[in-house]
Amino acid sequence: MTEKYGIIASFPDTPSFFHAAEKVRDAGYKKWDTYSSFPVHGMPEAQGQARSKVPVFTFLGGITGFTVGLLMVWWMNAYDYPLIIRGQPFFSPVFPFPIMYELTILLAAFGTLGGMFITNLLPQHYSPLFNSDQFLEVSGDRLVIAIEARDGQYDAVATRQFLEEIGGTDIEEVSA
């Protein structure tokens, strides 16, 4: 017997899709997700997701950029090759500020991009869900909830029943 990735269920319209997601959340499942071709407002809350961790990456990137800019100008202008410019000091926090500021923004942007990839588990070129022909229709008008087999509460029979109860149709077990 091949290993199972999980069970997918389709929902006829956005409200039932949305409320089904709330029921899956309340049933205590952890390893599951919703799939639609358009954003559904309030879905992260309905799925019980915490706020994105991307801002943390942005902040760390910004701090790194600020520090790197500061040290770079200090090293170049005051340590490695001291230069007298306009009689101003070799190092002060004033004149390198544009460099510190630009590097803050640059590395904060890199942090955001990297953080987005990391928290979204990208790049991911293959997902077992693509084994299902029904699932491919998500890029059209299908609304799908998938509960994964690695969830602690997963049970091939009980989970299928649960999805039926909350209004799921076209329920299908997807192989890994």
Next chain:
Amino acid sequence: MSSDTRNSKGSQVGLIALVVGIVGIVIALFGFKQGWDTGEVRPIMSWLIALGFWLSIAVGMLFLVQIWYVFHARWPTIIRRQCEHFMAAFPYLLVLFLPLLAIPFLHENPGLLWKWMDGHNELPGHGTVAEDPLYAWKSPFLNIPFFAIRGIGIFVVFIGVATLLRKWSFDTDTTGNINNMHKARRLSSLGLFLTAIAMTLGSIDWFKSLEYHWFSTMYGVWFFAACMRAALASIIILTVILACKGYLKGILKQAHRYDIACMMLAFTVFWAYISFSQYFLIYSANIPEETFWYNIREKNFDGGLNSWWWVSMGLIFGHFLTPFLLLLWYKTKVVIWRTVGVSIWILAFHLLDLYWNIIPGKLVAPDHGAGYLIRQFSVSIYDLAALVGIGGICIFAMCRSMKKAEPIPVRDPNILTSINYTE
């Protein structure tokens, strides 16, 4: 809440504000009279600071309303009406500006506050204003008649644009005439330019020309950033009060507060960017005509640090870094008491920013030699009186306007989008 209870509650607050305002104004005018009689300008500066503080809030709101019209912003429709109410303060602010405008015409030393207005005024270290070649170059712009014309013109723009926007918006409540919105949008696209020019001239005339030797092309933008920060912080405080105690209960959503707080973050960065750029350009060019303005805000003539150094550091860390770091957090933008706390913080430091821009000045040394003294940082009872006094009149004007129109623009085409707004 029925409109009758709403009105009586509003009248009550308005009446208290009027009484408090008049008491404050009387005390501040007493200080103003003392300054007038003795020639000691500090109590007159209290009036200028307080006027600048409340004017900056009203001007920032005038900008925001026009920006929202021009960009066809739908979400702030319920907030726009509160700004329109506060903009009723402009005519009162013109009246409160007149005591300052009286100085060049009625005082024996026309240059009591703005020292370039009297050629006999002695400059620290070198001669008098009349002998100053820099003043000679600037005199086609810096002369009393043109100053007075500009002063009135600036208020004509503020009052004119605000009155038309208010009139059309209030008219839509009763007639539902959609043309009012089109007219407001057309006016705003021109009005933004007029408001920007008027505000720039105002900041140059009233604040920058206090040290007329100085050059800075960033000054108008600095005041714009300051106005926007003051207005956004005031909007948060005003709308949260109205949502807790008044007619915005259940209407003001988390999403509205979140978006205003996001703009607060943006303009905190913008204020720092502009303020630093001004400093940075002058630091790099290193020309004495420009650097003295920052020198007197850091050091005395003998080179020792003065009181303004602490205020300068306070502005960098208190007016930029602290609100910037706090506003980065999502929670600061949605948890009511945190957003209100940051808003009060920003308004307090905005006031300090005005102190920092207005009060420091070079004073003639006692021996009339090459050195100079600096007017140091101080807080007086007249500062508080003028602030409370002018503020009381502004709040009275707002409450009076609140009685005239619906609490939210009920027949505005975007009102539903605004009420149902989500993040």
